[in-house]
Amino acid sequence: MAESPAAKVYHDGCPGCAMERRKEDNKGIPYKELLFVAITTLASSLPISSLFPFLYFMIRDLHVARREEDIGFYAGFLGASYMIGRGFASILWGMVADRIGRKPVIVLSIFAVIVLNTLFGLSVKYWMAITTRFLLGALNGLLAPIKAYSIEVCRAEHQALGLSIVSTAWGIGLVVGPAIGGYLAQPVKQYPHRFHENSIFGRFPYLLPCLCISLFAVLVLISCTWLPETLHKHKSIEMAVETAETAATQESTVSHKKSLFKNWPLMSSIITYCVFSLHDTAYSEIFSLWTVSDRKYGGLSFSSKDVGQVLAVAGASLLVYQLFVYRWVDKILGPINSTRIASGFSIPLIAAYPFMTHLSGIRLGLALYTATMIKSVLAITIITGTSLLQNNAVPQGQRGAANGIATTAMSLFKAAAPAGAGVIFSWAQKRQHAAFFPGDQMVFLLLNLTEAIGLMLTFKPFLAVTQQYK
Numbered sequence: 001m002a003e004s005p006a007a008k009v010y011h012d013g014c015p016g017c018a019m020e021r022r023k024e025d026n027k028g029i030p031y032k033e034l035l036f037v038a039i040t041t042l043a044s045s046l047p048i049s050s051l052f053p054f055l056y057f058m059i060r061d062l063h064v065a066r067r068e069e070d071i072g073f074y075a076g077f078l079g080a081s082y083m084i085g086r087g088f089a090s091i092l093w094g095m096v097a098d099r100i101g102r103k104p105v106i107v108l109s110i111f112a113v114i115v116l117n118t119l120f121g122l123s124v125k126y127w128m129a130i131t132t133r134f135l136l137g138a139l140n141g142l143l144a145p146i147k148a149y150s151i152e153v154c155r156a157e158h159q160a161l162g163l164s165i166v167s168t169a170w171g172i173g174l175v176v177g178p179a180i181g182g183y184l185a186q187p188v189k190q191y192p193h194r195f196h197e198n199s200i201f202g203r204f205p206y207l208l209p210c211l212c213i214s215l216f217a218v219l220v221l222i223s224c225t226w227l228p229e230t231l232h233k234h235k236s237i238e239m240a241v242e243t244a245e246t247a248a249t250q251e252s253t254v255s256h257k258k259s260l261f262k263n264w265p266l267m268s269s270i271i272t273y274c275v276f277s278l279h280d281t282a283y284s285e286i287f288s289l290w291t292v293s294d295r296k297y298g299g300l301s302f303s304s305k306d307v308g309q310v311l312a313v314a315g316a317s318l319l320v321y322q323l324f325v326y327r328w329v330d331k332i333l334g335p336i337n338s339t340r341i342a343s344g345f346s347i348p349l350i351a352a353y354p355f356m357t358h359l360s361g362i363r364l365g366l367a368l369y370t371a372t373m374i375k376s377v378l379a380i381t382i383i384t385g386t387s388l389l390q391n392n393a394v395p396q397g398q399r400g401a402a403n404g405i406a407t408t409a410m411s412l413f414k415a416a417a418p419a420g421a422g423v424i425f426s427w428a429q430k431r432q433h434a435a436f437f438p439g440d441q442m443v444f445l446l447l448n449l450t451e452a453i454g455l456m457l458t459f460k461p462f463l464a465v466t467q468q469y470k
Helices: 015-025 031-049 052-061 068-100 102-121 126-139 143-152 156-184 207-226 237-244 247-255 264-292 304-324 326-351 353-358 361-391 396-429 440-456
Strands: none
Touching: 031 102, 031 143, 031 156, 031 207, 052 068, 052 156, 052 264, 052 304, 068 102, 068 126, 068 143, 068 264, 068 396, 102 126, 102 143, 102 207, 143 156, 143 361, 143 396, 156 207, 156 264, 156 304, 156 326, 156 361, 264 304, 264 361, 264 396, 264 440, 304 326, 304 361, 326 353, 326 361, 326 440, 353 361, 353 440, 361 396, 396 440
């Protein structure tokens, strides 16, 4: 006689069990919880890249670079400071989220955004700018718990949607952030009829975009009052979590007490994720520096407002893709094949960028807008696919720590990306007439090499996956 499946065990007063009951009763998509996930993730991600459109001009105004060609060097280290800070603290925040809950870490992270992002906009010295960005990265521990949270509020059949919401909101933040920075930086110069030179925005030309993001974060912080906790909190947590989790996740319970660093499906997906994150961050930095630099250095001579407009359109296309297209891509191809295909298409696309300098007018606009929209869609497909592999490689009790490890590793890669990209970009501008891959062509070649490495890591024997993806 076959054994009956184990009955699910719920405990009164446990927020995790309450969430499991809610999922059992409501088999639909948890729209309210996913809305919280989206706006919270967006508030956390907006400050990360909002400085890129005005970073070149900010370094110039801080008078730290002696020559124009050296601006990229200093810009790289300022761009890296956030990721360095996040790299130091992400594992700690993941462990805290596994111990006291997802919600406290989320609330503290949003509060850090409000305070430190505003202080960054008030920076008048290079050291102040770097310090506030470093602290913002160290105290913004949201990414690890919010990924775990997005899985835990969804039934198994909706988990891809839950993680795609995180990736979408994060990706939109990384695109809309620069748009906000581009449109609102230096308001006295861009909108002289509305902002006076003697106003606070004349004295602090980069405060307005930071202040707008911080005000949005205040609204998000207030909304967190209604954010339900998902972590199980009771003595028999091991039994209850495992019986309440889905069958796919239960496969990982055998190694529940096993070190996460010995979980190769987790670690291989994290390493792959980190390589793609390195590429995406370097691309964001290089794209912003390349578009605003002078055409004599291989750039497009755009203003920060022009860059913001391009990135805003890319963000809109990303939103449409994730809401209406990605779930079908994941359903048909799965996370592994979709990641491979997106990575493969990214390589020829990036190779076309340096040749856009030969275009102008409508042809340049059409080529650049199309390329950035497609690149955003491909990048978010890759990040969502690798995130799904990570979160389904561990049980709930280890998700916060697992995402903390992933965020720490990713942050170290992302810290190296803008610093390295800034140095390489500065070097490339000095070799515009070289015979072998002159100037900007060398920059985009190195971006493609990174993407190719990431693509190779998605294949066996390196990438190991759990049974549900075999």
